[in-house]
Amino acid sequence: MQTEKVIDHIVNWLKEYAINAKMEGFVIGISGGIDSAVTSTLCAKTGLDLLCLEMPIHQAPSQVSRAMNHINWLRTNFSRVSMHQMELTPVFDGLVNAFPPVENESDRFMSLANTRARLRMTSLYYFAALKKYLVAGTGNKIEDFGVGFFTKYGDGGVDLSPIADLMKSEVYEIARYLGLNQELIEAAPTDGLWGDDRTDEDQIGASYDELEWAMKMQHKKTDISNFNTGEKRVFEIYTRLNKINQHKMQPIPVCEIPVQLKG
Numbered sequence: 001m002q003t004e005k006v007i008d009h010i011v012n013w014l015k016e017y018a019i020n021a022k023m024e025g026f027v028i029g030i031s032g033g034i035d036s037a038v039t040s041t042l043c044a045k046t047g048l049d050l051l052c053l054e055m056p057i058h059q060a061p062s063q064v065s066r067a068m069n070h071i072n073w074l075r076t077n078f079s080r081v082s083m084h085q086m087e088l089t090p091v092f093d094g095l096v097n098a099f100p101p102v103e104n105e106s107d108r109f110m111s112l113a114n115t116r117a118r119l120r121m122t123s124l125y126y127f128a129a130l131k132k133y134l135v136a137g138t139g140n141k142i143e144d145f146g147v148g149f150f151t152k153y154g155d156g157g158v159d160l161s162p163i164a165d166l167m168k169s170e171v172y173e174i175a176r177y178l179g180l181n182q183e184l185i186e187a188a189p190t191d192g193l194w195g196d197d198r199t200d201e202d203q204i205g206a207s208y209d210e211l212e213w214a215m216k217m218q219h220k221k222t223d224i225s226n227f228n229t230g231e232k233r234v235f236e237i238y239t240r241l242n243k244i245n246q247h248k249m250q251p252i253p254v255c256e257i258p259v260q261l262k263g
Helices: 003-020 034-044 061-077 089-098 105-131 141-146 168-178 182-186 200-204 208-220 229-244
Strands: 025-029 049-054 081-085 133-135
Touching (some): 003 168, 034 049, 034 168, 034 182, 049 061, 049 105, 061 081, 089 105, 105 133, 141 208, 168 182, 200 208, 208 229
Parallel strands (some): 025 049, 025 133
């Protein structure tokens, strides 16, 4: 990958899109992960306003500290970066208490994890509307178009996606080129939606490198009979998630009414 040229291309695309939309800049949620760190830096390089939101909800201290360290790095290196820290834990807890109880608490774990992401999306759009900013998405290609590892109308609810055509390995390559904090590069990827230390790999069952390989094999329509046991396991994980999460990746289905029924 021609890293410098890719960076320039994304930065120019972001700036042109914002100017054409007559918007003042960008707002982004900083999670303490590599994707939001790279995306926020690319936004900052446009020279337009960038508002970084840090929105903990029962968050691990290490994630909060990485997020704040990155925001401080951005503010040191770019003049038009601002930040706001919103402790959303009491808001989330209040919302959970308003929901009716369920017999088995484990049944609603996934729903509540996604609720966290949607609460953050609501906060991002509050500031976006207030300040005429665009909400910048942080999803990479594997997450957005491979396995659908994002929350619909949560972290998937954005105005534009600067890194959605980049594999995770390419995101890391850009991070190193940009000189981002080493702790971001070394941290295990996690969506931070569970209030514990589980990683993306723990949830998915495969690493991003493995998923990238599977995505390439699917596009090539490779004969899986030649795969070894481990490769077959990874490919099955990828294809299963790709299939069941198509509802996230495809446009919302519209029920089209036959013309004769409207006459």
